[in-house]
Amino acid sequence: MSFTIQNVLIPVEGGYETVEVQVVDNCISALAKPSKRIAPNAPSVNSPPYQGETALFSPPPYQGETALFSPPPYQGETALFSPPPYQGETALFSPPPYQGGDRGGETVIDGTNKLLLPGFVNAHTHSSEMWQRGIIPPLPLELWIAELYDFTPLDTEQIYLSALGTAVETLLSGGTTVVDHLVLIPGQELETIAAAVRAYQEIGIRAFIGPLIQDESLKSGMPAGDSAIDTAAYLRSTQATLDLMESAIKQFHNPELGVNILLAPTGIQLCSDALFEGCIDLSDRQNLCRHAHLLETRAQKQLAQEKYGCSAVAHLQQIGYLSPRTSLAHCVWLDDADIAIMAATQSTVVHNPLSNLRLGSGIAPILKYLKAGVNISFGCDGAASNDSQDLLEAIKIGSLLHNITDLDYRHWITPRQSVEMASLGGAKGLNMADEIGSLTVGKRADFVLYDLTNLSLLPRTDPIGLLIFGRPTNAVHSVWVNGKQLVAAGKVKTIDVDDLRKELFDRSQWTSKRQSAMVTEIEAHYRQVMNLPDHSK
Numbered sequence: 188m189s190f191t192i193q194n195v196l197i198p199v200e201g202g203y204e205t206v207e208v209q210v211v212d213n214c215i216s217a218l219a220k221p222s223k224r225i226a227p228n229a230p231s232v233n234s235p236p237y238q239g240e241t242a243l244f245s246p247p248p249y250q251g252e253t254a255l256f257s258p259p260p261y262q263g264e265t266a267l268f269s270p271p272p273y274q275g276e277t278a279l280f281s282p283p284p285y286q287g288g289d290r291g292g293e294t295v296i297d298g299t300n301k302l303l304l305p306g307f308v309n310a311h312t313h314s315s316e317m318w319q320r321g322i323i324p325p326l327p328l329e330l331w332i333a334e335l336y337d338f339t340p341l342d343t344e345q346i347y348l349s350a351l352g353t354a355v356e357t358l359l360s361g362g363t364t365v366v367d368h369l370v371l372i373p374g375q376e377l378e379t380i381a382a383a384v385r386a387y388q389e390i391g392i393r394a395f396i397g398p399l400i401q402d403e404s405l406k407s408g409m410p411a412g413d414s415a416i417d418t419a420a421y422l423r424s425t426q427a428t429l430d431l432m433e434s435a436i437k438q439f440h441n442p443e444l445g446v447n448i449l450l451a452p453t454g455i456q457l458c459s460d461a462l463f464e465g466c467i468d469l470s471d472r473q474n475l476c477r478h479a480h481l482l483e484t485r486a487q488k489q490l491a492q493e494k495y496g497c498s499a500v501a502h503l504q505q506i507g508y509l510s511p512r513t514s515l516a517h518c519v520w521l522d523d524a525d526i527a528i529m530a531a532t533q534s535t536v537v538h539n540p541l542s543n544l545r546l547g548s549g550i551a552p553i554l555k556y557l558k559a560g561v562n563i564s565f566g567c568d569g570a571a572s573n574d575s576q577d578l579l580e581a582i583k584i585g586s587l588l589h590n591i592t593d594l595d596y597r598h599w600i601t602p603r604q605s606v607e608m609a610s611l612g613g614a615k616g617l618n619m620a621d622e623i624g625s626l627t628v629g630k631r632a633d634f635v636l637y638d639l640t641n642l643s644l645l646p647r648t649d650p651i652g653l654l655i656f657g658r659p660t661n662a663v664h665s666v667w668v669n670g671k672q673l674v675a676a677g678k679v680k681t682i683d684v685d686d687l688r689k690e691l692f693d694r695s696q697w698t699s700k701r702q703s704a705m706v707t708e709i710e711a712h713y714r715q716v717m718n719l720p721d722h723s724k
Contacts, residue, residue, distance in 0.1 A: 195298025213670030306363025308613020311566030350386035356576035397451025412716030454480035535616030
């Protein structure tokens with residue numbers, strides 16, 4: 188796939204440039220200043236807010252061992268908007284090789300009044316939760332998940348449709364990659380994975396599917412406190428679960444076709460060390476990434492102490508689960524020692540601010556992570572704990588939320604840092620920073636074109652500031668994944684979204700109340716171990 192985007196705005200150090208972007212064989216082959224072909228109404232961004240010493244990629248003002256972003260996590264060739272070094276006649280912004288009007292049949296796209304950014308990564312979600320969004324009442328995770336499991340979809344066609352829906356919402360909010368921590372239908376595990384794979388390949392988004400595996404029952408996920416809780420054996424043995432993952436890898440892992448399999452145990456609350464260690468072995472042998480939930484709630488922090496006698500982070504380090512190929516969702520209840528371990532192991536934190544608020548889990552200490560040099564990415568989390576897959580919304584909340592955690596405003600997250608975390612941070616967590624995540628010559632053409640004439644991005648000020656701090660609606664004009672255009676003029680090209688809407692409507696019904704047997708069974712114990720008053724008396 189080869190094409191050229193003319194007269195498009197891209198962010199560069201200290202501001203913006205209008206350039207021509209050339210894609211050859213699905214990769215960015217050149218970023219060049221147009222040679223006197225800029226349209227008279229091309230966007231102009233004067234006096235951008237990132238000037239001089241405070242420019243995004245100039246040396247940060249915070250120096251020394253305690254610097255907030257020193258050393259910055261993204262260096263050298265993988266810098267998000269850092270152009271490759273000038274090399275004589277082939278300088279980055281030298282005239283492009285294609286001159287005049289003759290393009291030899293190559294597709295040319297008008298980028299006038301549009302902003303081009305690398306695609307974001309929706310680095311943690313559960314697609315099948317789409318069927319329960321909006322209905323689960325305000326509950327903490329341990330009770331919320333009991334209700335979720337009581338009503339989880341048991342039809343592979345539902346899995347297929349909700350994966351399509353997750354992909355559409357991700358694409359239309361700036362995402363080109365999705366990490367689906369996929370809930371499996373018992374007895375139809377491989378069929379569940381196959382349904383999600385079919386959806387993601389059909390729509391064309393880059394997908395990382397981590398079948399959500401465990402070997403301990405749901406009740407094991409709560410701390411015991413002073414009274415033990417009865418737990419039944421899980422429906423599948425540890426070895427059977429690992430065998431299932433080997434089969435899934437052999438059958439579905441195909442990066443060239445846009446589908447990657449992750450090893451993704453649920454988390455310390457529902458998994459034995461044997462399952463974690465088996466996943467480590469599989470991921471090392473197959474060179475696959477690892478994923479899991481980590482310390483999402485205060486109850487999980489308490490459980491870790493009961494289970495290991497130390498923090499969950501320290502334990503995962505001891506058994507070897509943490510690594511540069513490991514991403515961990517939530518990470519709300521980490522202390523300073525845990526953060527140091529995350530930085531030392533180069534593990535990635537996936538920030539899911541909306542679900543953390545929805546479930547009352549807490550606010551992850553993201554500014555501390557950044558100060559320690561921990562890699563950060565953003566996730567929407569599942570559509571029943573958010574309750575959407577609007578990645579721009581998650582990025583906005585996940586950036587502004589931390590202004591109340593540190594009085595020093597110089598530590599607050601800037602819009603450009605948010606973009607970098609959402610794109611390059613996500614790519615790094617998936618071991619793909621050398622292939623996607625920035626507008627860099629040689630990387631794959633995974634990027635998004637935003638319409639700067641859209642009402643929600645006006646009047647003209649700072650395009651990235653408008654995108655991140657604002658509430659952009661229908662601002663995504665075009666999306667490419669691996670050089671293939673999936674969205675054009677705001678419409679998904681690869682599937683019929685109207686058909687999808689009809690299927691989702693016809694297979695569901697309006698309802699507001701239902702009773703979860705599991706919540707009723709475990710709520711009293713949860714309230715006791717969390718020292719909440721007993722209102723039944």
